Amino acid sequence: MWVAGVDGCPAGWIAVLMRRDDPLVHHVRVVPRFTDIVDGTEQPAFLAVDMPIGLPDHTEGSGLLPEKLVRSLLGARQSSVFAIPSRAAVHAQSYEDACALAASTSDPPRKVSRQGFNIFPKIVELDALLRRRPELAPRLYEVHPEVAFWSLNGESPLAEPKKVKSRPYEPGLALRRDLLRRAGLPAALIDARPPRGAAADDLLDALAGLTVALDIATGGGRSFPEPPGRDAHGLPVAIWTLRRR
Template sequence: MPDDYPDGSATVVRGVDGCKAGWIAVTITAAGPIEPQVTVSPRFADLIDGAGIIAVDMPIGLPERAGAGGRGPERHVRPYLGERQSSVFSLPSRSAVHMLDYWEACKVALETSDPPRKVSKQAFFLFPKIREIDQMMRADPTLGRRIFEVHPELAFWRLNGETAVALPKKVKSLVHGSGLALRRAILVNHGFPEPFLDKAPRGAGADDLLDACVNALIARRLHAGTARPFPDPPLSDAFGLTVAIWA
């Protein structure tokens, strides 16, 4: 944990998730009672300052070639998630992720995967956010000490007694009330005030808010040194970025 934050930001952690308006961030102290603050920003870079540890639900560390089942982290976490494992998508190569056109991305993905595989539209819509983080962290390697990849469903698994949440957050792209209620209960059990969880800010969905909250709790575990990487030990990509999902 970095200790060179004279402004006190080392005592603050942040969970971040992608949302319609860009990024939603929930900020809490690294220990003690949870008094959360929420922010929505169009740029991930705007969320870097003011927190010692940032846990974000977005891939960090991209493969030069994609294998069956995705990167090591995807293959390692799926068995823990039961029916929720479909929420962990396989990442194509870095060169495919950096294509701006869908069909070009599919072409490059086919050329840089074994077995050959195209890109799903759902994954392609995430590429701008993945590129944003990839470019920023390659430009400033010191960010690897502060920014960590997480996955909300693995985070809920960890905080739910290492049991996957039984119901999904969404069904056919619509929020699933019972699934959200289960996740709210887990967050309340870990100290989040219930009223905070009831209304998402403008530009973010109810599920985005809960994901940012659970990511913030994993940021606390990272700060305390109790988070575990999947795989363990972590891998690294061609640029030295850590490749692991933490929980």
């Protein structure tokens, strides 16, 4: 059985794929489309992806319930959990339209950040895929890297960020690599150079997702909330991490 940790990256998607029964069988791949992963040669049975799954028609307060629940765990890292606006705003064709639609479908009215808007195409890609092919939903699990690292760190927020002023911050990256080593991932993966089209933090985030996918594949996993909610299209609404140790 193959499992995968997946993150968005400048060239599309970065996936770390591993055989659950043989951790030495693994590889890292950057692909332009998410379907290249789910329909690829490995056909991973469990994919943990750092991208929202399930979108609201209307938002209240500081975002969806999963976002509120995990944000409270992360201390100084809580700003890394974005509030996802409504599906209409995410599917908007321009930043101005996205802001207008987000404000009209939120209470209190909230616009969207440029940073958030830049990842909307990937959210739309995943949302459209799952609505077109709902049979994929049991294989896909939304994760957030900082929540995975929180779990790997003994359910404690990390003291160092992975970026400072939008630039890689080596002490924070080193801390995350150490947690991945302690989780038992092969050094060849942790110390690998990211493939062309992805950055070092993209690879680390995909590896964090992989630890969650491996845990879910062995009967573990923990969702916020528990059980997951559902959106208007029946898609799951939850952020997953590792089970309590």
